Amino acid sequence: MPKIQLLPEHIANQIAAGEVVQRPASVVKELLENSIDAGSKNIKLIVKDGGKNLIQVVDDGSGMDETDARMAFERHATSKIRTTEDLFHIRTKGFRGEALASIAAVAHVELFTKPQDADLGTRIRIEGGKVVLQEPAQTAAGTSIAVKNLFFNVPARRKFLKSQQVEMRHIIDEFQRVALAYPEIGFSLIHNGKEVYKLYPENLFKRIGAIFGRKMHERLLPVGEKTDYVTIEGYTGKPEFAKLRRGEQFFFVNRRFIKSSYLHSAVMKAYEGLLPEQKIPPYFLFFEIEPEHIDINIHPTKTEIKFDDEATVYALLRASVRHALGKFDQMPSLDFDRDPSLDFSSLSQQRPKAVEPKIKVSRDFNPFKQSSPARIRADRKAVENYDDFLMPETAHPHTELISAASLPHDSTENPSAQNENSFQWNEKYIVTHTRSGLMIIHPYRAHQTVLFEQFLKQLQSGTVRSQNLMFPWEPDYLPGEVNLLEKYKEILQKSGIVFLREGDKIRFTAMPAGFETHHLRDFLEKLLADLSEGIPFDRQELLNRYLAVQLASASAVRAGTKLDETARQKLIASLFSLENPRYSPEGRKNFIILSENEIDNRFS
Numbered sequence: 001m002p003k004i005q006l007l008p009e010h011i012a013n014q015i016a017a018g019e020v021v022q023r024p025a026s027v028v029k030e031l032l033e034n035s036i037d038a039g040s041k042n043i044k045l046i047v048k049d050g051g052k053n054l055i056q057v058v059d060d061g062s063g064m065d066e067t068d069a070r071m072a073f074e075r076h077a078t079s080k081i082r083t084t085e086d087l088f089h090i091r092t093k094g095f096r097g098e099a100l101a102s103i104a105a106v107a108h109v110e111l112f113t114k115p116q117d118a119d120l121g122t123r124i125r126i127e128g129g130k131v132v133l134q135e136p137a138q139t140a141a142g143t144s145i146a147v148k149n150l151f152f153n154v155p156a157r158r159k160f161l162k163s164q165q166v167e168m169r170h171i172i173d174e175f176q177r178v179a180l181a182y183p184e185i186g187f188s189l190i191h192n193g194k195e196v197y198k199l200y201p202e203n204l205f206k207r208i209g210a211i212f213g214r215k216m217h218e219r220l221l222p223v224g225e226k227t228d229y230v231t232i233e234g235y236t237g238k239p240e241f242a243k244l245r246r247g248e249q250f251f252f253v254n255r256r257f258i259k260s261s262y263l264h265s266a267v268m269k270a271y272e273g274l275l276p277e278q279k280i281p282p283y284f285l286f287f288e289i290e291p292e293h294i295d296i297n298i299h300p301t302k303t304e305i306k307f308d309d310e311a312t313v314y315a316l317l318r319a320s321v322r323h324a325l326g327k328f329d330q331m332p333s334l335d336f337d338r339d340p341s342l343d344f345s346s347l348s349q350q351r352p353k354a355v356e357p358k359i360k361v362s363r364d365f366n367p368f369k370q371s372s373p374a375r376i377r378a379d380r381k382a383v384e385n386y387d388d389f390l391m392p393e394t395a396h397p398h399t400e401l402i403s404a405a406s407l408p409h410d411s412t413e414n415p416s417a418q419n420e421n422s423f424q425w426n427e428k429y430i431v432t433h434t435r436s437g438l439m440i441i442h443p444y445r446a447h448q449t450v451l452f453e454q455f456l457k458q459l460q461s462g463t464v465r466s467q468n469l470m471f472p473w474e475p476d477y478l479p480g481e482v483n484l485l486e487k488y489k490e491i492l493q494k495s496g497i498v499f500l501r502e503g504d505k506i507r508f509t510a511m512p513a514g515f516e517t518h519h520l521r522d523f524l525e526k527l528l529a530d531l532s533e534g535i536p537f538d539r540q541e542l543l544n545r546y547l548a549v550q551l552a553s554a555s556a557v558r559a560g561t562k563l564d565e566t567a568r569q570k571l572i573a574s575l576f577s578l579e580n581p582r583y584s585p586e587g588r589k590n591f592i593i594l595s596e597n598e599i600d601n602r603f604s
C-alpha cells in the first residue's frame with residue numbers, strides 16, 4: 001500500500017498561509033503593499049481589536065475588473081511578473097501572487113473593487129478559501145478589502161495571538177514603515193473608531209515629523225551619497241539623541257523596509273566615539289539600487305535582503321553617515337548659538353572701535369524644553385529641597401559623595417580639580433573653567449546623571465530608602481492600569497513605591513525619599529504609558545535602569561533653580577566623580593566646553 005498522498009488543497013493552502021500570514025500585522029503589510037502597487041494616492045487602514053476581528057484597507061488605486069477580482073485570490077496569481085526575466089527587475093512590492101490566496105484561506109474576506117473607468121464594480125466574499133458570493137456591485141473606483149475573523153479555522157494560531165495592544169503595536173510598526181517609504185501617498189489609520197494617524201501627501205522630512213513628532217526634526221542630519229552602484233539618502237540622528245531603546249531605525253531598499261544587522265553595524269561604526277555606551281541613534285536611510293543587484297527572495301516576508309556587493313554598500317553607508325556627522329560637528333554645537341541675540345559675529349565689523357559687547361539675553365529661551373510648563377512650575381516650588389536631593393548622605397545614605405579633593409587631578413576636563421570658581425548664568429547654566437576651556441554645565445542633566453547613578457546602585461542592591469506618605473494617595477486609574485501596576489508591585493516596592501490594592505482602587509502609602517507626590521504622579525504616568533504600549537520590562541536590569549532614569553528625572557533640579565556656590569561645587573564634584581560624566585542617562589550632553597581656540601576665533 002503506498003503511503004504517500006497529495007494534501008487536500010485547503011490544507012495545502014493553510015500551510016502556505018502560515019508562511020505569509022503570521023499575525024494581523026502581516027495582513028496589514030500585504031494589503032497596504034497591494035494598494036501601493038495599484039498606484040493609489042490615498043490609502044485608509046481600518047482596524048478593530050488589534051486586527052483580530054477586522055483589518056480593512058480602502059484605496060483609490062487601479063481597481064480590478066470582474067475576472068481579475070476573482071483571479072486575485074488564486075495561488076500564484078499575480079499581475080506583476082510574467083517571465084523569469086521579470087524576476088530580476090521587480091519594482092513592485094508584491095510579485096509572488098500568494099498574499100490574497102493565503103489571507104483568504106484563513107479568514108473571512110470581503111472585496112469591493114472597480115476599475116477607474118468602469119460603471120459597475122464587483123463584490124466577492126470568500127470564507128476559508130471558498131468563494132461564497134460574487135456579484136456586481138455599486139462601489140467607488142479603487143479597491144476595498146476587509147479581512148475578518150483572522151485564523152477562525154486555525155484555532156491553534158488564533159489562540160496564540162497576543163493581546164490587542166501587542167498586535168496593534170505590530171500593525172503600527174508595519175504602517176509606519178510603509179508610510180515612511182511612500183511620503184507622497186496619503187495614509188490614515190483608524191483603530192476601534194479612533195483616528196491614530198492622518199498623514200497627508202508630503203516629503204520624507206515632513207512625513208518623519210508627522211509620524212514621530214516634530215521634535216524629531218531638530219534631531220536629524222541629512223545623508224546623501226550617490227554612486228553608479230547605489231544611492232543612499234535620508235536622515236540620521238545627532239549623537240546626543242541616541243536612545244537606549246530601539247525603534248527609530250529604518251532601512252529601505254528600493255522603498256522596501258528591510259532589517260539588516262550588517263548595515264546597522266555600518267551605521268554604528270560611523271558613530272564610533274560619538275555615542276554613549278549602548279545608545280542607538282535614530283536613522284531613516286533609503287537605498288536605491290538596480291533590482292538586478294539585489295535578492296529579495298531569501299525570506300518569505302521579505303524583510304531581509306542581499307546585495308551582490310555587500311562590502312561596497314557597507315563602506316558607502318559608513319562613509320555617508322560619517323560625512324553627515326562630520327559636517328554637523330563643524331557647526332556650533334551650543335544650543336544658544338541658535339539664539340540670534342547672542343550672535344557676536346556682527347561685532348567683528350566694528351573692529352576699530354573696541355566696543356564692549358552688550359549681551360542681550362532672551363528671557364523666553366528655554367533650554368529645558370523637555371519639561372512641561374506645569375512641571376517646571378511645580379518644581380520651582382520644590383527647589384528648597386534641592387540640597388536634600390543633591391546630598392546623598394542625607395537623602396540617600398547608601399552612597400557616598402566623593403569630595404572634590406579626592407578627585408583625579410590629571411583630568412583636563414575636570415573643573416573641580418582646577419578651581420573653586422563658578423557662577424550660574426540666568427538661573428540656568430553653571431559656568432566654570434577647566435584646563436581645556438570654558439565649561440558650561442546643564443544643571444538639570446548633570447544632576448539627573450548623578451542621581452541616576454545613585455538610584456541605579458540602590459536599586460541593584462535593594463537599598464532604596466522609602467518615606468511613608470502622611471496622606472495616602474488614591475489616583476483615579478482605569479482597571480486595566482491597576483492590573484498593570486499590580487503586576488509590577490514587587491519590583492516597585494523594591495524601588496520604594498508601596499501601594500495597597502482594593503478592587504479597582506489603588507492606594508499609595510510610601511514613595512522614595514526625596515520624592516514629592518507630583519514626582520510620583522509623573523513617574524507613574526510615564527510608566528503606565530510605556531507599559532500599556534506593550535513595552536515589556538521582563539528583565540530586572542532593564543527595569544532598574546528605567547526606574548533609575550525616571551526617579552532621577554523626577555527629582556533633578558529644573559531650570560530656574562538658583563544654586564549657591566556650595567550647591568554648584570557639590571554638583572560639579574559629584575558629576576566628575578562619575579565614570580562617564582559626559583552624557584545624561586538619556587544620552588544628552590551634560591556640559592560643553594568652549595576651547596580657547598574657539599573663543600579666539602570668535603574675536604578674530
Ligand code: ADP
Binds near residue numbers: 059061078096
Ligand atoms: P502579488 O501582490 O504578489 O501579485 P497578491 O496575492 O497580493 O499577489 O495579489 C494578487 C493580485 O491581485 C495582484 O497581482 C494584483 O493584480 C491584484 N490586486 C491585489 N490587491 C489589489 C488592489 N488593492 N488594487 C488592485 N489590484 C490588486
Ligand code: MG
Binds near residue numbers: 033034093095099
Ligand atoms: Mg501583494
